[in-house]
Amino acid sequence: MDVPVVHICTVVPISLTVGANRIDPAVAIPHPLGNPQLSPDEEFILRRHIVENALRALTTDINEQTVFEMP
Amino acid sequence: MAEIRVVHYLNQFFGQIGGEEKADITPFSQEGTVGPGTALQKELANDIKIVGTVICGDTYFNENIETAADKITSLVAGFKPDILIAGPAFNAGRYGMACGAVCKAVHEKLTIPVVTGMYEENPGADMYKKDVYIVKTGNSAAQMRKAIPALAKLAMRLVWGEVLGSSAEEGYLARGVRKNVFHKQRGSARAVAMLLQKIKGETFVTEYPMPVFDRVSPRSAIKDLSKAKLALVTSGGIVPKGNPDHIESSSASKFGRYDITGVNDLTKETYETAHGGYDPVYANEDADRVLPVDVLRQLEKEKAIGNLHNFYYATVGNGTSIANSKKYAHAIGEELKQEKVDGIILTST
Numbered sequence: 001m002d003v004p005v006v007h008i009c010t011v012v013p014i015s016l017t018v019g020a021n022r023i024d025p026a027v028a029i030p031h032p033l034g035n036p037q038l039s040p041d042e043e044f045i046l047r048r049h050i051v052e053n054a055l056r057a058l059t060t061d062i063n064e065q066t067v068f069e070m071p
Numbered sequence: 072m073a074e075i076r077v078v079h080y081l082n083q084f085f086g087q088i089g090g091e092e093k094a095d096i097t098p099f100s101q102e103g104t105v106g107p108g109t110a111l112q113k114e115l116a117n118d119i120k121i122v123g124t125v126i127c128g129d130t131y132f133n134e135n136i137e138t139a140a141d142k143i144t145s146l147v148a149g150f151k152p153d154i155l156i157a158g159p160a161f162n163a164g165r166y167g168m169a170c171g172a173v174c175k176a177v178h179e180k181l182t183i184p185v186v187t188g189m190y191e192e193n194p195g196a197d198m199y200k201k202d203v204y205i206v207k208t209g210n211s212a213a214q215m216r217k218a219i220p221a222l223a224k225l226a227m228r229l230v231w232g233e234v235l236g237s238s239a240e241e242g243y244l245a246r247g248v249r250k251n252v253f254h255k256q257r258g259s260a261r262a263v264a265m266l267l268q269k270i271k272g273e274t275f276v277t278e279y280p281m282p283v284f285d286r287v288s289p290r291s292a293i294k295d296l297s298k299a300k301l302a303l304v305t306s307g308g309i310v311p312k313g314n315p316d317h318i319e320s321s322s323a324s325k326f327g328r329y330d331i332t333g334v335n336d337l338t339k340e341t342y343e344t345a346h347g348g349y350d351p352v353y354a355n356e357d358a359d360r361v362l363p364v365d366v367l368r369q370l371e372k373e374k375a376i377g378n379l380h381n382f383y384y385a386t387v388g389n390g391t392s393i394a395n396s397k398k399y400a401h402a403i404g405e406e407l408k409q410e411k412v413d414g415i416i417l418t419s420t
Contacts, residue, residue: 011133011165019287020417033361036356051367058293058299
């Protein structure tokens with residue numbers, strides 16, 4: 001079995017240190033996939049972008065630890 | 072001789088500003104000692120004085136590492152110190168990262184000795200032990216009484232310019248520096264002696280410890296997302312309201328597995344966080360901010376993904392030991408393999 005994992009997290013250096021291979025940078029420690037400053041609709045769009053970026057990471061072949069910056 | 076000037080770095084908690092609700096606080100300084108600085112001062116020689124304390128919130132620091140380190144360095148410089156002491160941070164991950172980064176930046180820019188203290192599993196230890204002297208401490212502030220004298224002792228030796236012995240002798244984390252020394256016994260004799268000790272089941276100290284590489288090779292990408300079954304896992308402590316498994320707010324002793332069949336949105340009435348290491352307000356308002364069930368259900372409906380696995384896994388990543396984390400990861404991985412999941416989204420706070 002060959003199951004890729006993507007790590008969505010805010011503090012990318014910690015993720016690199018502990019050895020995650022696919023890393024999707026997030027918004028903030030208490031709300032990695034949200035932003036309470038935004039309206040609910042805008043916040044949902046932001047979250048969708050982060051998840052889509054995670055899916056991009058899961059469908060991209062890599063040879064080493066890779067941080068998938070938001071396109 | 073003139074007085075030796077020390078600056079002490081602390082986070083919002085030890086700086087007596089507040090807990091997680093103050094973790095966003097930007098760097099500032101004040102004269103003299105704060106919190107553990109008082110005990111630290113008592114352990115230092117009479118002519119060594121903590122002249123100022125710089126405080127910064129852990130969340131602010133970790134979300135703005137470069138800006139925060141610059142600002143803190145200039146606040147430190149304002150006191151014209153001879154040495155910087157940071158922490159100790161014990162096993163607090165963000166605090167450890169901050170102590171390490173602050174020490175490194177101050178050492179590079181102000182060229183003064185720096186020292187901090189933390190537990191060896193703190194992510195900040197792994198990240199900064201090559202750059203900074205890190206005194207080995209226990210894993211929680213309950214060890215403060217032991218940590219402070221050790222930190223003070225190494226700080227004094229550094230500021231006096233004394234030649235330090237090995238990490239084992241001095242009690243700091245090994246920095247990966249090798250020094251040539253003459254030994255009264257030659258290598259072959261030492262190797263045979265060590266082998267005999269090993270055979271007899273006695274304890275011995277290796278002269279060349281193997282590095283611990285905890286890495287897995289990257290797995291292949293998912294070929295066809297529209298057919299893929301994806302699973303959600305989080306260390307952010309998202310649990311059904313009421314925390315039915317009583318997952319601890321720190322040093323979690325377990326993980327939970329929760330059914331989300333038919334759940335399209337996590338609401339404040341139905342889900343919350345059990346995590347005690349970050350401000351829970353935002354996750355309690357809307358747990359999708361940590362575990363994006365709503366978005367994945369939408370993608371499932373649009374057939375952009377095959378489906379979302381109807382169980383998610385959660386634990387609290389707050390002071391949780393590496394050994395336990397590995398254990399949970401293996402157990403969760405095994406179950407997800409049985410369920411024939413094609414990809415995993417792991418979220419952390």
